[in-house]
Amino acid sequence: MPAAPPPTAPDLPGASAAKRQQILEGAGRIFAAHGYEGASMSQIARGAGVSKGTLYNYFDSKATLFAAFIQQCACEKLPRLFETIGEERTPEDTLVGIATAMIHLTTSPLSLMLNRIIVSEAATFPHLAETFWQVGPQKAIGILADWLTARTREGTLTVPDPVLAAELFYTLCQTRITGRKRMQLPVDSDPDHIALIARAVTRMFLNTFQTGKGPPVPEPHPHVTA
Amino acid sequence: MPAAPPPTAPDLPGASAAKRQQILEGAGRIFAAHGYEGASMSQIARGAGVSKGTLYNYFDSKATLFAAFIQQCACEKLPRLFETIGEERTPEDTLVGIATAMIHLTTSPLSLMLNRIIVSEAATFPHLAETFWQVGPQKAIGILADWLTARTREGTLTVPDPVLAAELFYTLCQTRITGRKRMQLPVDSDPDHIALIARAVTRMFLNTFQTGKGPPVPEPHPHVTA
Amino acid sequence: MPAAPPPTAPDLPGASAAKRQQILEGAGRIFAAHGYEGASMSQIARGAGVSKGTLYNYFDSKATLFAAFIQQCACEKLPRLFETIGEERTPEDTLVGIATAMIHLTTSPLSLMLNRIIVSEAATFPHLAETFWQVGPQKAIGILADWLTARTREGTLTVPDPVLAAELFYTLCQTRITGRKRMQLPVDSDPDHIALIARAVTRMFLNTFQTGKGPPVPEPHPHVTA
Amino acid sequence: MPAAPPPTAPDLPGASAAKRQQILEGAGRIFAAHGYEGASMSQIARGAGVSKGTLYNYFDSKATLFAAFIQQCACEKLPRLFETIGEERTPEDTLVGIATAMIHLTTSPLSLMLNRIIVSEAATFPHLAETFWQVGPQKAIGILADWLTARTREGTLTVPDPVLAAELFYTLCQTRITGRKRMQLPVDSDPDHIALIARAVTRMFLNTFQTGKGPPVPEPHPHVTA
DNA sequence: CATGAATGAGTATTCATTCAT
DNA sequence: TATGAATGAATACTCATTCAT
Incomplete structure (x- = not known):
């Protein structure tokens, strides 16, 4: 004893x-x-x-x-943000939801701060960037790629390279709002503007990957850049 | 005299x-x-x-x-990089050329360094981010938007909001290679890979904005992420 | 307990x-x-x-x-030097004692140093000069003025403006020795010389303010300036 | 040639x-x-x-x-200030005139600056203090001592040690105004106040050195210290 | 285990002085 | 002779790190 x-x-x-x-x-x-x-x-x-x-x-x-600190942020706080991605009725609704969540996520103070610190300290702390990428973007891309694979199997979408498609979608979500916020430039980030970007991103994505879709629809009300 | x-x-x-x-x-x-x-x-x-x-x-x-130092980089060195954007025979060729140039530009050591410094010092030197944005991305987006407007007028493309479209294209070009290089993550950046991304970006763009296009073509040879 | x-x-x-x-x-x-x-x-x-x-x-x-440092000097060290001003039998003896103490005080290394520093830094640290003046000269003048007021009440002296009289006495005590020491000029500062100045100062003062005094007495043994 | x-x-x-x-x-x-x-x-x-x-x-x-610079100030500018000391009808008028001029002189920006610099740099530049003293105060005291000797010879005044008397007068003239200005303390320096000090100084001086003078006269209107 | 006083190499910046032009 | 660019030691102050308590 x-x-x-x-x-x-x-x-x-x-x-x-x-x-x-x-x-x-x-x-x-x-x-x-x-x-x-x-x-x-x-x-x-x-x-x-x-x-x-x-x-x-x-x-x-x-x-x-x-x-x-970075480890903890990346491993404990970021993952929670992905739990919200649920399943909607149509692929379009789902993708708009994902894009909206992604824009909200990448423009959140925590994400902006992590991005800033990792970009500036990447040379000094290479391991951090690796970790952050894996638990952040990589994970998001993986989840999305899996979803795209499932849609391709069921015939709803036609996505030959789901990983590249997911990366394109992930990058597209940084259009305008995220890109400018990262440089602390003034930009309209209210829900309406975020929704506009989310729809534009989704439309562009589906125009390429939706099975047997018709002609692409132009965006309904153009938004002038600040 | x-x-x-x-x-x-x-x-x-x-x-x-x-x-x-x-x-x-x-x-x-x-x-x-x-x-x-x-x-x-x-x-x-x-x-x-x-x-x-x-x-x-x-x-x-x-x-x-x-x-x-930043001013000089932004005002004297960056602009030279835009002079190469010429006119090809078809919109597709032109856009592939632009995408390729954009990827090369945004992954150049100078651009990566400027991006890193501006992201990390934006809070301390807000003016620098403004300047960099104007002479860099803003200018690129403007040139592209003008080109899209011209194509829309002549009926080759249908782009209701050329500025947003240009921003989407600009952002798309950061897919995979630029995004990872900014965090100093290892990534394949040889010309073949860059060309692959450029084509994927262009296809996605044209699938949305090309007038009376047929069904989208899937990418020919998938590329596995590192 | x-x-x-x-x-x-x-x-x-x-x-x-x-x-x-x-x-x-x-x-x-x-x-x-x-x-x-x-x-x-x-x-x-x-x-x-x-x-x-x-x-x-x-x-x-x-x-x-x-x-x-200046505060501590002025507030803790200077005041001790005033505690020695006691009461002698006659006003003349008291004033000679005060003058002697004042000369010793104003020619002490501490006082000279404080005076030098305050004169040279008055523009940079106005507050210090104020403090020094209040706890040093001002206080000495106040004590002396009170004493003169008391002597006037009892009829020993006739001092219509005790504060001005005290200031005149205070200034007189800087004759020759203090004035030159402040500029680090060589000057005889042995007790006999100090006593000579103290008596000359007191005589001059009493010749003006002593009630019903007779003709002024010339100093007994002239002292040649160095 | x-x-x-x-x-x-x-x-x-x-x-x-x-x-x-x-x-x-x-x-x-x-x-x-x-x-x-x-x-x-x-x-x-x-x-x-x-x-x-x-x-x-x-x-x-x-x-x-x-x-x-100090040499030139002391040797060329200061001496000019002594040329104004003329001869009035009575010793009292003359002394009041000298006292007034002395107060104006010692409170002039040039004198205050010289005093400040010499007091603060005396340890570093001992020669400067010597020079300044000789061409400034020493000279003034000498002129006054000579005048007192002459008055003693003619019986107007009785001054057994004219140099000491001159030093006492010189010092007295620094009462209140000069003393405080040297520390950059606020003090009333308008002509009326200077005249008040000059009269008080002269009265005190003559009460001691005037031949066969009567009882001293108190100052007419006391002045409250700031 | 917690503390915070102590350290000294480090930082940006200034300035009397020199020297090639 | 007159210049002012160049120097480098000196200044006030900071901060990651240590260690006796």
């Missing part, structure tokens, strides 16, 4: 994990606001409500802390 | 302009490699082969030097 | 207050020797036996450190 | 002396405004309308230039 651990030596991970999480959340706020270089460990310690020494008890260095 | 001044002799001190350029090029290398925050004025001085004092004789501050 | 807390243990971290004082003393030596602009934070750190970082843990900036 | 000097080699000192003067005047403005440490050679060059190189053709270093 093993001896109980001495009460002064908490090798049980409960308190430890909680504090680690507390630090990660504080660090996240600071990294999101100031980027990697712009965030100081003092700020982070203050923001997380711990001392600087404690920071170093949980993470070897600023880089380690940063990597852990 | 007085001799004309030699065209290569500027009326401002020649050494001054040359040294300014020398500094800008040195600074460019460092900024490109380390970003704005990560580059130090000492590094830049060493990289440009001048003293720190000289740096400040030519540029008031690090921010000024950085802005001058 | 609970034991009193040890008088040497302040409730704020002991090391903190001690180190703060250690820094202030080191800074004082450097500021006194080189003035505000002439003192560098590196010098001060070395002189105080701490690192530059520690300096900034205790004081936000050089200006803050400087202000704290 | 000597050959004319080549026009390109101006070894005649005319232009040289003029430029030297031009530099000194420009330097004076900057030194007066910013002090020794606060003035930069670039500022001075700009202010004097010459290049930095030229500065060093005329003065070995910043310290040399500074010393030359």
Whole structure:
């Protein structure tokens, strides 16, 4: 029968994990606001409500802390955003829903921040970009490609290369709104405008991949660029 | 009859302009490699082969030097890249050419570096993003929109909102290769792959905007994602 | 009956207050020797036996450190010098005592240093001059004016404007010795010379303000200026 | 018959002396405004309308230039201020006139600036204080002492130690106004207030040194200190 | 395990001085 | 002689990291 651990030596991970999480959340706020270089460990310690020494008890260095933060964002927060993709009646309705969700996702503060940090720190932290891509875009593309494969099998759509098609759709969703938000340029991002883009994207996609479709329909009310 | 001044002799001190350029090029290398925050004025001085004092004789501050570097990149180097967009026999050939050029452009080291720096420093230097957008993507989109308008007038294409269409085309060109390069992820960027993307993009575009087109043609040889 | 807390243990971290004082003393030596602009934070750190970082843990900036140093000098060290002004038998003895103390005070290294720094930095730190004046000359003048008012009430002296009279007396005490020491000019400052000035000042003062005094007495042994 | 000097080699000192003067005047403005440490050679060059190189053709270093500026101020500008001391009908009128002139002098911007700079730089430039003292206060005291000696000889005044008496008078003139202006403290310096101080100073002086004078007269309208 | 004082190499920037033109 | 571009050491201040408590 093993001896109980001495009460002064908490090798049980409960308190430890909680504090680690507390630090990660504080660090996240600071990294999101100031980027990697712009965030100081003092700020982070203050923001997380711990001392600087404690920071170093949980993470070897600023880089380690940063990597852990990105990992956690990518692995825990991003995936939740994909759970909402459901099944609608028609492929068109489904794709419009996916496009709308994708635009909302890629223009969310969290996604914009992750994109910014990963783009700027990719050279310093190559592993982060890899991770982010796999749990973010790659996963979205995979889900969509699977759906396209299923539609192709049932004859609703005709998609010879579902992965490329999914990538085209994913990229198309960044038209205008996401692209400009990433550079912090002013752009109209209200639901109507997002819906307009989502419909345009879907139409373009279906005009290529819908089985036996007729002539393409022009968009009903053109929207002037800001 | 007085001799004309030699065209290569500027009326401002020649050494001054040359040294300014020398500094800008040195600074460019460092900024490109380390970003704005990560580059130090000492590094830049060493990289440009001048003293720190000289740096400040030519540029008031690090921010000024950085802005001058981005301005020069955006205003002098980027525009040259658009001069190659010529006119081919058919709209399809023209669009494939444009897509190919766009992919080459957006995956060039200069564009990737500018994109990275502007995405990461947009909050600190909002003006730079504006400038870059105007002389880069905005200009490309404008040229393409004008071309689409002309094709619509002559009846070759049917494009009700040429600006949105141009934006969709511009975004589509970032599929797979540009998107991954921006995160420094490994991706096949040889001419064959670029051509494949260019054709896929063009097909998708024409399936929507070509007047009286028949059924869309599926892509001939699928390409597996890395 | 609970034991009193040890008088040497302040409730704020002991090391903190001690180190703060250690820094202030080191800074004082450097500021006194080189003035505000002439003192560098590196010098001060070395002189105080701490690192530059520690300096900034205790004081936000050089200006803050400087202000704290002047404040401490003015508020803690200067006032002690006024406690010695006691009451002698006759007004003449009292005034000679005050004049002697005043000369000693204004020619003390601390006073000379404060005067020098405040005169040179008055434009940069207006608040310091105000503080110094209030806790130094202003206070001395006030005490003397009160004393003159009391003597006037009891009929010993006749001083219609005690504040102006006190200012005249205060200024007179700077004759020869203080005035020259402020410019670091060589001057005899041994007790005999100080006593000579104190008597001359007192005589001049009483010849104006003593009630019903007789003819003024010339000074007994003239002193040649250096 | 000597050959004319080549026009390109101006070894005649005319232009040289003029430029030297031009530099000194420009330097004076900057030194007066910013002090020794606060003035930069670039500022001075700009202010004097010459290049930095030229500065060093005329003065070995910043310290040399500074010393030359103080010398010139002390030797050329200060003495002019003493020429105004004339002879009035009575000793009282003369002394009031001298006191008034002295207060105006010591509160003039030039005097205040010189005093400030010399007090703050006395340790660095001991020679300057010596020079300034000799051509300024020392000279004034000497002139006054001579006048007091003459009055003593003719029996108008009784001044056993004219130099000490002159120093007392000189110091007295710094009461209130000069003392506070030196610390840039707010003080009423309009002519009425200066006249009040001049009369108080003179009365105090004559009460001690006037031959066979009667009881001292109190000041007519007391002035409340600011 | 938590703390935060201490560190010192690092940052952007200034400036007296030199020197080729 | 006059210039001003170039220099590099110095300045105030920051910050990731360590370590005694």
